[in-house]
Amino acid sequence: MELHLTRPDLVVPVRADPSGRTGPTRGQVRGRHWTKVAPALYRPAGGATTVAQRIVDAVAGLPEGGAATGWAALHWLGARWFDGRDPEGRPLPVPVAVGDRHALRARAGIVVSEDWLYEDDVVLVDGLPITTPVRSVCYLARVARDEIGALRAIEMAAYDDLVSVAELKVYAASLVGRPGKRRLEAALEVADENTWSPMEVVMRRFWQRQRGRPLICNPPVFDAWGNHLFTPDVLDVAAGIAGEYDGRVHGAGPRRSRDLDREELARRLGIEVVTMMAGPGEEQRFLRRLDGAYDRARHRPRLRSWTLDQPWWWVDTSTVARRRALGPAERARWLGRRTGQNGRDFG
Template identity: 50%
Template sequence: MDLHIRRPDITVPVRVDPRGLTGPTPGQARGPRWRRTGGAGTGMFVPSHVCGDAEPQRIVEAVASAPEGSAATGWAALHWQGARWFPGRTARGEPLPVPLAIGDRAHLVRRTGVQLWRDWLFDGDIIDVDGLPVTRPERSICAAALRARSLEDTVRIICMAMANDLADLMEIGAYAARIRGRPHTRRLNAAIDLSDENVWSPQEVTMLMRWRRQRDGVRLLCNRPIFDLQGNHLLTPDLFDPAAGVIGQYDGIVHTELRVRRRDLEAEELCRDLGLEVVSMVSRDLRDLGSFDHRLEAAYRRSARRPRSTGWTLEQPHWWTDTSTVALRRSLDDESRRIWLRRLAS
């Protein structure tokens, strides 16, 4: 596939050229100065000094060796469009194969570093982003979600794609309706119902799902700001059950830093003053969530014994800019995004 990438620091693979004008000659291609991309039989090369480890370069090399009408999809399409939570690596840092949407009619042999997804491709599913054909966000999200291993992983894919405003729940739901009846679409639709447009990290999804499992029917708010009665912003917890007055926070490795830990302690003291209970999930809980379950139950017991406080409100003052939905975030100009979405970008 001939690509015209409009991004810096990307080298587009080229074919062998007997004249050596647009690519290496057959002799040069066999030498040390050129590297074959996409495996044997693709006939695509880049100079050997070009590192193929970075995800954008890996994605371009995979797509360049695919036939016309193919496109990057899944994590690769989302990564190319700026989704920070789709790094293309496992938790151990191992590169994931690049998924390529080739339709349900093409037949290609397996290639190293590439996943061939023989799926549906509707008209309009492939878009051009900086010269690279990728499947549009709703399609990429649904395709990746259908391959998730669990309901929680499915919710995580949807929420993290929405965190970068690539699609909203309505757009994802509308696309899911088009593929109804395909394998795992029942789980996909269940995950859409459980997803929230204002989740800010993958770990928050774990806490959200576990909390709901332990407290069925509870109304949890994700990253909803809390104010005092004078309209001053007090804090924005990861999760909040306003009916019970219980706040949930995920404390990752960054929370062990002195500056961050001090801020956490100040927030906990503030919550006590407001009559709110705080329950924290830490990284070690991800191995055994039973500890979090016990702390959650204890927080609800303590909250039930507390008198209800009237010193806080969820009503947003006139000066506050609501960023709780994809549509609201999309409507922001660049300066407003810089001001109001700092935490999402960090």
């Protein structure tokens, strides 16, 4: 496949050229100054290989009509939570789609999808063919190992407003007989468009499975005068219990101090805050904290000094449609608070 990239600092792999005019000679490719990235394709060796360069290397070796898909296509579009690493930080293979009319020999560093492609599934972005966000997310959700993996794909793509749940449901309905379709559809039924980090997905679904409670993601909490007080990761509105995920094994410094101030404010309002931490054995400890919070909530006075009713000046950003309607200045103001959330990036 011939690529004409418009992004800087990326190198398009080339074929060897006996004359040395359009690529390295056959003698040069046997040396240490060139790296083979695909059958008969090479690029200069040396320097760090970025995630974007890995994606380019993978796509360059595809037949015409092929494209990056899954996490790679979403990363190319700038999605925050798709960094091409597994939970241990190891590079994930680049997923590529070639359709059902081509067969591609497996090679290290890529995973091939030979599902048929719709005519409008592939788009060109900055010179690189990628599958559309809805196709990329549906693929990721279908091949996920479990519900959490499928939900992460859906909700973290929605974080950047690349897809909405409604759009994904329409596309999913067209996937007749595709493997993993049931997992995709089941995840879409419980997906939330206002999740701010991958680990919030884990905490919310664990809480719901263990305690069967309805939870709201990142709801802004106000006092009776319309002042914004805080925004918990998840909230059991009926019980007045908030959940927070803290990915730091040992919290310290100004950030932790602000977290403690927020927890104290929540207690004064009559909201119990339960924190899930990173680390082995944390799920059972989190359950014990939840049990304690629900026990205290049952003995708390019913009168509340907080509300989820939004004042006139507040802009609701809880859905993809609402966020897409914002202008650049509004996005900077109202979505800036989502930055700095705990939780590791994922592929």
